[in-house]
Amino acid sequence: MFVITLRFADKARAPQFMDAHKAWIGRGFDDGVFLLAGSLQPNAGGTILAHNASPEAIAARVQDDLFVAEGVVSAEILAVTPGRTDDRLAFLKA
Template identity: 80%
Template sequence: MFVVTLRFADKTKAPQFIDGHNAWIKRGFDDGVFLLVGSLQPNAGGAILAHNASPEEMEARVQDDPFVVEGVVSAEILAIAPGRADERLAFLKACLKA
């Protein structure tokens, strides 16, 4: 499981690449990799909760984000080895064994 942070490096370029970035996010959900995407507050960038990918696959996916390619954001990928989860997150139990 991964937490990816996308912190703004050059927010002024974001409008030029937002369509490509949104398509990249949609592809992450369509591929079953992204579980949650949201904004870092206050207006600092974004964060992603992801699974179903190897560290190498996650790195390649993040490097394919137009915001990363164009220097709009800097990305950090944190790998998490979950030990426990609340029952409301029971659907993630397969990640606990990985």
């Protein structure tokens, strides 16, 4: 499982790439890789919870986001090995 943080580096340019960024997020959900996407508060960027992919595939996917490629955000990918989950999230331990 991966926690991906996208922290604004050049927020003023975000509107220019927002449609492409939203489409990128949509592809992540359509591909079954993204489980959650949301905003970092207060208005600091975003976070994505991802699974079902190798670290290399996650890194490549993150580089495909125009927000990352154009320097709108800086990305950090944290690999997490779930040790304990609520029963509703047990699939994350697989």
